[in-house]
Amino acid sequence: MHDLLTRLDAATPADRDRALDALRALAVLGVVAGHWLVTALVMESGTVRVTSPLRSMPQLAPVSWVFQTLAVFFLVGGLVATRGHLRARAKGVPYGRWLAGRAARLFRPAAALAAVWAVVAPAMLAWGAELESVQALVELVASPMWFLLVFAVLTAATPLVSRLHPAWPLAVVGLVDLARFTVDGAGGLGWVNVAAGWLVPYCMGAAWARRGLPGRAAGWALLAGGAAAAVALVTWGGYPASMVGVPGAPLSNLDPPSLAAVAFGLAQSGAAVLLLGPLRRLLRRPAAWGAVALTNLAAMTVFLWHQTAMIAIASVGLLAGRLPGLHTAPDGPGWVLARTAWLPVFAAALLVCCTAFHVHERRTAG
Known part of the structure; x- marks a missing residue:
């Protein structure tokens, strides 16, 4: 990983404004995290209903x-x-x-x-x-x-x-x-x-x-x-x-x-x-720039597949029954805490999606 980050840093043109890439990465990741936090897939009588915690908890x-x-x-x-x-x-x-x-x-x-x-x-x-x-x-x-x-x-x-x-x-x-x-x-x-x-x-x-x-x-x-x-x-x-x-x-x-x-x-x-x-x-630090550069290389893949990653986890989770923060109604602080705990799992699923489908973006990245 250290070698990869060093190569990314060395391959970046000196006149590239890295801060703009960071802003774009933050914007994409903000949308992803926001969707994961305000989108609830509620299972009711075998039917999936999409709702939002902002409906029952406007204080959020x-x-x-x-x-x-x-x-x-x-x-x-x-x-x-x-x-x-x-x-x-x-x-x-x-x-x-x-x-x-x-x-x-x-x-x-x-x-x-x-x-x-x-x-x-x-x-x-x-x-x-x-x-x-x-x-x-x-x-x-x-x-x-x-x-x-x-x-x-x-x-x-x-x-x-x-x-x-x-x-x-x-x-x-x-x-x-x-x-x-x-x-x-x-x-x-x-x-x-x-x-x-x-x-x-x-x-x-x-x-x-x-x-x-x-x-x-x-x-x-x-x-x-x-x-x-x-x-x-x-x-x-x-x-x-x-x-x-x-x-x-x-x-x-x-x-x-x-x-x-x-x-x-x-x-x-x-x-x-x-x-x-x-x-x-x-972003003068290779590690920080590497994270931004990798996010930008897969920006569209991250944006497009993040909802699918959440749906995949919710679908697999049904094997264990209705799980808090994953299939339950967003009606209180308990749901918020449970959903927050699911975010790293969603991120892991999204990483799998990016690994599988980033090739379609990389072919056009030049």
Whole structure:
């Protein structure tokens, strides 16, 4: 392991900003840990039902503030995509070739996941699982795909949106929210925010790619301003406190992205700026950089397979009966403690998935 970490450190170009890779790794791992903590597979009369501890324990909403890190991923994605496109254009690489390389990194791992579940789902039905249960699990596995689609669309539009000021999509999000909450029949407009909401951090990253990363003063301004806006919108604007969706809730901050979620994303972007310096110092150590580099090499595999890893453990666990924190209703602190204890087991299962399926991502990583 020491030799591997040393080789990774030596093979990294001197001009690579390791802190950006660390931010992307933290964003992916934040989403994974968040899903594992707020997704409950409850067994009731032989049927699987997907629910959330945030429904019965709304006081856990601050958990979503820590682990809902998608804005950071879009921020880094916009920065890296814009830099990559500018380099490709300078070298005379056609736009189609540049886009094909980035799309392959996203969709080849997704195709492998779809192929596996195309076999697993019918097999579960053949072995006697109820259709409702299989449908719930397939929806859980497929739910992260929306992220890939939105990210792929924004990546394809990089030459167009990289010069767009983030204030424009931010204004669109605000106007759409105003319309859908005050005008009868305008609720469908919310889906405009699926693009506009994530354009805000993506365009911010693109602007930083062109003009350089901001300083700590700008980071503090984003953090304070975004946090104050998010708190105000939750406190007085009627937005939910949770920054992820809660089954059965009348309003979600994430489905589609709301103005509160976008404001929270601005605060996260400011925090990301403030972390750049400490991360750069930390990542001078080969061990720290090795962990970040390995996570980035398998980022899409980790993201796509983490729900499958949790489902696999829950399925195997049924052999021992209904286990606390794995098959029981998330209705109290006992469930939270039990679920926390299951996280290393989920991580081990995810490592097995990555070992088996990372090859589909590695082929396109260059």
